[in-house]
Amino acid sequence: YIIDCGTAISIDCVNDKGSHIGGFILCGTKGYSRSFVDANNLKNIKLANVQYNMKFKPAKNTEKAISGGYVLMVISAIEKSYNNFSKQIGKKPLLIISGGYGEFISKKLSIRNKYIPNLAVRCLGLISDQL
Numbered sequence: 001y002i003i004d005c006g007t008a009i010s011i012d013c014v015n016d017k018g019s020h021i022g023g024f025i026l027c028g029t030k031g032y033s034r035s036f037v038d039a040n041n042l043k044n045i046k047l048a049n050v051q052y053n054m055k056f057k058p059a060k061n062t063e064k065a066i067s068g069g070y071v072l073m074v075i076s077a078i079e080k081s082y083n084n085f086s087k088q089i090g091k092k093p094l095l096i097i098s099g100g101y102g103e104f105i106s107k108k109l110s111i112r113n114k115y116i117p118n119l120a121v122r123c124l125g126l127i128s129d130q131l
Contacts, residue, residue: 001082001085001094001096002096003096003098003099003105004119005099005100005101005104005105006099006100007028008025008028008031009025009026009028009077010024010025010026011024011025011026013085014093015089026073029101032070033066074105075105075108075109079110079111082095095113095114096114096115097113097114097115098115098117098118098119102117
């Protein structure tokens with residue numbers, strides 16, 4: 001189970017043989033921020049920098065509530081989809097996290113996972129060695 005937390009959040013399900021069997025794509029921070037542009041009172045609010053020490057509790061101001069909502073959305077989607085996939089295959093697959101926001105998301109998950117920085121670049125290196 002591979003999660004890439006970058007411009008978008010991609011959730012990819014891979015079977016034991018390494019074949020991609022499907023996944024999900026969520027908006028990244030910029031797309032999430034843009035979703036509030038049409039809301040009259042929120043159009044000038046920007047997504048606060050997602051901070052590593054951010055507590056998971058209801059926020060008392062709009063900017064922090066929007067930022068916390070983003071983190072909650074991403075973590076909830078990862079955990080829900082992982083648990084459903086685990087039930088479908090009858091076991092708990094390895095959960096790998098990568099990408100620019102990967103380390104932060106990895107630490108917020110309640111599911112045991114492995115953070116691998118630069119996974120995409122490392123995989124490209126493996127592929128080029130095979131050519």
